[in-house]
Amino acid sequence: MNWRKLFKPSSRYSVSTLVAVGVVIGVVGYFAMQQTLHATSTDEFCMTCHSNHSLKDEVLASAHGNNRAGVVVQCQQCHIAQEPFNYLVKKIVVSKDIWGYLTIDGFNTQEWLEANRKEQADLALAYLKRIDSSTCQNCHNQVTQEAPEAMKTMAARMHAANYKKEPDQRRTCVDCHKGVAHPYPKG
Numbered sequence: 001m002n003w004r005k006l007f008k009p010s011s012r013y014s015v016s017t018l019v020a021v022g023v024v025i026g027v028v029g030y031f032a033m034q035q036t037l038h039a040t041s042t043d044e045f046c047m048t049c050h051s052n053h054s055l056k057d058e059v060l061a062s063a064h065g066n067n068r069a070g071v072v073v074q075c076q077q078c079h080i081a082q083e084p085f086n087y088l089v090k091k092i093v094v095s096k097d098i099w100g101y102l103t104i105d106g107f108n109t110q111e112w113l114e115a116n117r118k119e120q121a122d123l124a125l126a127y128l129k130r131i132d133s134s135t136c137q138n139c140h141n142q143v144t145q146e147a148p149e150a151m152k153t154m155a156a157r158m159h160a161a162n163y164k165k166e167p168d169q170r171r172t173c174v175d176c177h178k179g180v181a182h183p184y185p186k187g
């Protein structure tokens with residue numbers, strides 16, 4: 001192998017061919033990474049670090065785990081924006097949790113969760129506000145459209161009034177709906 005040749009501009013392939021190959025590799029790499037990220041997004045993955053927290057039981061006891069439709073909503077369906085870019089950003093933030101997991105004294109205990117519930121809840125809410133509760137809207141898209149017959153009049157009226165406002169005046173789902181999966185601490 002002649003190393004010098006490797007770094008010389010290719011005479012055999014045109015620049016555009018090399019660029020095209022680069023793009024293909026980039027796209028394939030991107031999707032491969034998406035696959036890996038999705039594999040790390042099961043409830044089991046979340047519970048590896050949160051295993052001593054009552055979070056999963058709370059979901060199962062809520063309307064999001066115990067409903068007529070028989071649907072159990074997964075952690076990431078609420079907590080991680082599904083749009084690829086936001087997904088990646090959140091994943092990088094979650095990877096910081098590895099540091100927290102290793103350094104926060106007593107993190108994976110129910111006592112820690114109860115003592116820090118309010119602060120943690122507000123961090124989770126701040127993220128959902130940043131993404132305009134897009135995860136909620138993925139499932140509850142009828143809220144922003146015409147309300148279905150089955151929806152309570154009061155709910156339909158609140159939602160309609162909110163969506164009549166200018167986008168920057170609107171409230172987002174979690175401004176009005178707290179504690180939909182875990183008990184939101186009072187005070």
Ligand code: HEC
Pocket residue numbers: 040041042045046047048049050075076079080094097098099100101102104107120121123124125127
């Ligand atoms: C590597 C361990 C680890 C894994 C895996 C993990 N977490 Fe966490 N999580 C933590 C730690 C540590 C904290 C506390 C972070 C802090 O306050 O510094 C935390 C906090 C949170 C919070 C509240 C704070 C915030 O920023 O929103 C939510 C919500 C959360 N995790 C959800 C999840 C979900 C959903 C998954 C699965 C996709 C998950 N976690 C996987 C370690 C982990």
Ligand code: HEC
Pocket residue numbers: 063064067068069071073074077078128133135136137138139140173174177180
């Ligand atoms: C994967 C789909 C899915 C996601 C994501 C989701 N929901 Fe739901 N939601 C449901 C289902 C299913 C029910 C139960 C409906 C029933 O009982 O008929 C429900 C019920 C509700 C209810 C009525 C019951 C109650 O607890 O008062 C509210 C309010 C609600 N969701 C808000 C939210 C908010 C806010 C978010 C985002 C943080 C969210 N949902 C995310 C599927 C989802």
Ligand code: HEC
Pocket residue numbers: 133136137140143144150151152154155158159162171172173174175176177
């Ligand atoms: C301005 C406050 C407000 C906002 C913003 C809001 N809601 Fe509601 N929502 C309500 C009220 C009030 C009710 C009726 C009381 C209740 O069920 O909690 C309701 C009820 C609901 C219900 C139950 C409806 C039924 O079938 O009876 C769901 C599901 C729901 N909201 C989802 C959402 C989602 C998703 C968003 C964001 C796209 C959202 N809401 C934004 C105030 C709001």
Ligand code: HEC
Pocket residue numbers: 043046047050055056059064073074075076077078079117120121122124125128174177178179180181182183184
């Ligand atoms: C239906 C949507 C939904 C599901 C499903 C859900 N969460 Fe949450 N989670 C929230 C919201 C919204 C908050 C912000 C606080 C609040 O409103 O209760 C939150 C808060 C949290 C917090 C901060 C502490 C707290 O109790 O507020 C942690 C940690 C967390 N979730 C982890 C998880 C894990 C792990 C799972 C899966 C077992 C899960 N969540 C499933 C919506 C959800």
